[in-house]
Amino acid sequence: MTTRRSFLAGAGLLAAAGTVNRAALAALPEPVIQTSAATAAPLTPPTGRPYDPVVTLNGWTAPWRMNAGVKEFHLVAEPVEREIAPGMVARLWGYNGQSPGPTIEVVEGDRVRIFVTNRLPEHTTIHWHGQRLPNGMDGVGGLNQPQIPPGKTFVYEFIARRPGTFMYHPHADEMVQMAMGMMGFWVTHPREPHPHIARVDRDFCFLLNAYDIEPGSYVPKINTMLDFNLWTWNSRAFPGIDSLNVRKGDRVRVRIGNLTMTNHPIHIHGHEFEVTGTDGGPTRPESRWPEVTTDVAVGQMRQIEFIADEEGDWAMHCHKSHHTMNAMGHDVPTMIGVDHRGLVEGIQKLVPDYMLMGERGMADMGEMEMPLPDNTLPMMTGQGPFGAVEMGGMFTVLKVRREQKRGDYRDPGWFRHPKGTVAYEWTGAALPEPARGDAAGASSMPRTAGGPPVEMAVRKPTGHQGH
Numbered sequence: 001m002t003t004r005r006s007f008l009a010g011a012g013l014l015a016a017a018g019t020v021n022r023a024a025l026a027a028l029p030e031p032v033i034q035t036s037a038a039t040a041a042p043l044t045p046p047t048g049r050p051y052d053p054v055v056t057l058n059g060w061t062a063p064w065r066m067n068a069g070v071k072e073f074h075l076v077a078e079p080v081e082r083e084i085a086p087g088m089v090a091r092l093w094g095y096n097g098q099s100p101g102p103t104i105e106v107v108e109g110d111r112v113r114i115f116v117t118n119r120l121p122e123h124t125t126i127h128w129h130g131q132r133l134p135n136g137m138d139g140v141g142g143l144n145q146p147q148i149p150p151g152k153t154f155v156y157e158f159i160a161r162r163p164g165t166f167m168y169h170p171h172a173d174e175m176v177q178m179a180m181g182m183m184g185f186w187v188t189h190p191r192e193p194h195p196h197i198a199r200v201d202r203d204f205c206f207l208l209n210a211y212d213i214e215p216g217s218y219v220p221k222i223n224t225m226l227d228f229n230l231w232t233w234n235s236r237a238f239p240g241i242d243s244l245n246v247r248k249g250d251r252v253r254v255r256i257g258n259l260t261m262t263n264h265p266i267h268i269h270g271h272e273f274e275v276t277g278t279d280g281g282p283t284r285p286e287s288r289w290p291e292v293t294t295d296v297a298v299g300q301m302r303q304i305e306f307i308a309d310e311e312g313d314w315a316m317h318c319h320k321s322h323h324t325m326n327a328m329g330h331d332v333p334t335m336i337g338v339d340h341r342g343l344v345e346g347i348q349k350l351v352p353d354y355m356l357m358g359e360r361g362m363a364d365m366g367e368m369e370m371p372l373p374d375n376t377l378p379m380m381t382g383q384g385p386f387g388a389v390e391m392g393g394m395f396t397v398l399k400v401r402r403e404q405k406r407g408d409y410r411d412p413g414w415f416r417h418p419k420g421t422v423a424y425e426w427t428g429a430a431l432p433e434p435a436r437g438d439a440a441g442a443s444s445m446p447r448t449a450g451g452p453p454v455e456m457a458v459r460k461p462t463g464h465q466g467h
């Protein structure tokens with residue numbers, strides 16, 4: 001783990017906000033700011049009830065202060081710079097230096113007090129998705145509380161009543177603030193052994209999010225409803241998403257929340273898993289079944305668990321193939337099978353930059369060293385041990401290793417396949433002419449051989465008749 005948290009003094013930050021007076025400042029816990037997008041080591045609780053901490057992919061857990069038995073956190077809503085992947089930085093809004101904000105980890109029964117300072121140019125609130133709490137703490141601006149104006153600090157306080165997997169996000173100018181990256185994860189650990197919550201060896205979490213950032217620019221377009229071009233986990237796109245590094249035989253939990261505008265079927269190779277919890281709480285064991293893909297719908301959370309008993313580098317990704325691509329033009333025509341020999345040179349005389357895409361599929365794009373606008377990720381990229389991985393967006397690798405030590409989350413490098421266990425090129429006799437099947441009668445609507453074409457008259461709803 002290469003991450004280092006930078007503990008900046010809160011005083012400077014809050015003085016910048018202007019309106020917080022000195023007496024209030026003395027009472028506020030210092031906000032901790034994170035400047036790195038690397039995955040932080042799990043935060044072993046220094047105070048309060050013990051628990052097994054989670055690992056936030058390309059993220060971190062907020063430290064807290066115990067104040068007369070209350071766990072106090074300080075979130076600062078503010079503009080941030082987030083590296084989406086090496087080579088691209090986005091100007092987002094987030095909390096405490098990053099988007100998403102820090103993961104909040106507490107224990108069932110904890111009394112939690114969260115100070116929220118607004119350093120955005122507009123008002124905000126925080127809604128604590130999935131929590132049982134007093135209505136006035138639910139964070140819907142205008143409905144449950146007044147909005148938090150720029151420069152002000154509000155306090156939320158409630159008891160974490162249910163153990164489980166939750167998230168937080170604004171409920172004020174929501175479309176804009178979530179399109180800009182404001183969100184965070186929340187885990188409430190069980191206070192004692194729970195019949196439906198297993199102890200696991202590794203516990204990962206991340207949020208699904210998406211941005212529409214024009215190639216060459218830095219700030220997301222905030223009115224986009226569906227046509228996003230960056231599909232991210234915790235505001236990172238492949239190859240910027242860290243791998244999940246586990247020891248062979250580990251029981252692994254992955255908690256996923258979806259704050260995009262569409263569903264994401266999350267798929268893991270080489271293993272089956274079960275959904276052991278949702279934002280509604282742990283699922284009853286008799287309600288679980290094996291899966292290799294689980295759909296995470298908009299506004300949902302899924303907690304999946306499996307035994308990592310197959311060694312190797314296993315792909316883990318959203319199964320919507322457009323979501324494993326970075327920014328691209330969706331209006332590119334399909335060129336597969338079109339023979340352009342001679343044509344490109346002719347066009348290039350008129351348009352020097354003209355480039356042909358996709359005559360033999362688009363795999364070439366994964367290796368092409370194309371000049372890109374500044375601050376733009378290649379559409380599909382990433383180098384594996386055998387060449388270009390041809391992925392982007394919501395993709396990473398589950399690395400299962402016999403020699404990975406308990407509690408060690410470092411990247412073990414690429415898997416070394418035992419001899420004879422990698423797909424290989426056939427170098428024997430040349431391909432014989434394939435025997436073509438001609439079985440008749442297998443179809444419920446068999447093709448008729450020969451005969452004149454059938455003519456049909458179709459009456460369209462408009463009343464016009466066509467042939």
Ligand SMILES: [Cu+2]
Pocket residue numbers: 231263264265318319320323394
């Ligand atoms: Cu997806």
